[in-house]
Amino acid sequence: IFYTDWMWTSFVVFSISQSTMLVVGAIYYMLFTGVPGTATYYATIMTIYTWVAKGAWFALGYPYDFIVVPIWIPSAMLLDLAYWATRRNKHAAIIIGGSLVGLSLPLFNMVNLLLVRDPLEVAFKYPRPTLPAYMTPIEPQVGKFCNSPV
Numbered sequence: 001i002f003y004t005d006w007m008w009t010s011f012v013v014f015s016i017s018q019s020t021m022l023v024v025g026a027i028y029y030m031l032f033t034g035v036p037g038t039a040t041y042y043a044t045i046m047t048i049y050t051w052v053a054k055g056a057w058f059a060l061g062y063p064y065d066f067i068v069v070p071i072w073i074p075s076a077m078l079l080d081l082a083y084w085a086t087r088r089n090k091h092a093a094i095i096i097g098g099s100l101v102g103l104s105l106p107l108f109n110m111v112n113l114l115l116v117r118d119p120l121e122v123a124f125k126y127p128r129p130t131l132p133a134y135m136t137p138i139e140p141q142v143g144k145f146c147n148s149p150v
Contacts, residue, residue: 011113015106018070022046022105023098026079030093036084039097043076063125065116071108075101 026039047069054067082097 011106011110014070015109018072018109019075019098019102019105022072022076023079023094023101026076027094027097030083031090036087037080039076039079039083040073043072046070046072063117068113068116070105071112072105074108075105078104 022039022043026042029038029042030036050067050069054064054069057067058064078100079097082100083093086092086096
């Protein structure tokens with residue numbers, strides 16, 4: 001349970017990676033297709049994929065909030081709005097839209113994460129599986145046998 005173990009670190013890392021993923025993907029599509037509304041479409045696809053992953057983990061017996069679906073769509077709508085407002089200047093679209101996404105996506109996700117059940121409770125209820133015996137590392141036996149060439 002990554003979020004449980006490293007709450008703040010994972011929040012920051014995920015915020016940066018998800019913002020980048022949304023902006024780079026959506027700006028790429030918008031610049032090459034020229035169609036406003038592409039970021040929202042892109043964010044909707046990513047949201048649906050995450051719902052599918054959430055359903056798969058739930059089917060495997062994990063709790064429903066084991067996977068937290070990121071809130072991409074409102075940030076993507078802001079990106080589309082910035083693109084529409086600055087359609088004559090592609091660089092402004094990237095700078096203003098990227099800033100709006102970079103500032104809003106972590107905010108939306110923080111609110112989303114506050115609604116999750118107590119992560120510590122989930123961590124103790126669903127502990128990580130231990131390594132099987134054949135994968136357990138063996139300490140090297142150095143210096144135990146006087147006549148050993150090893």
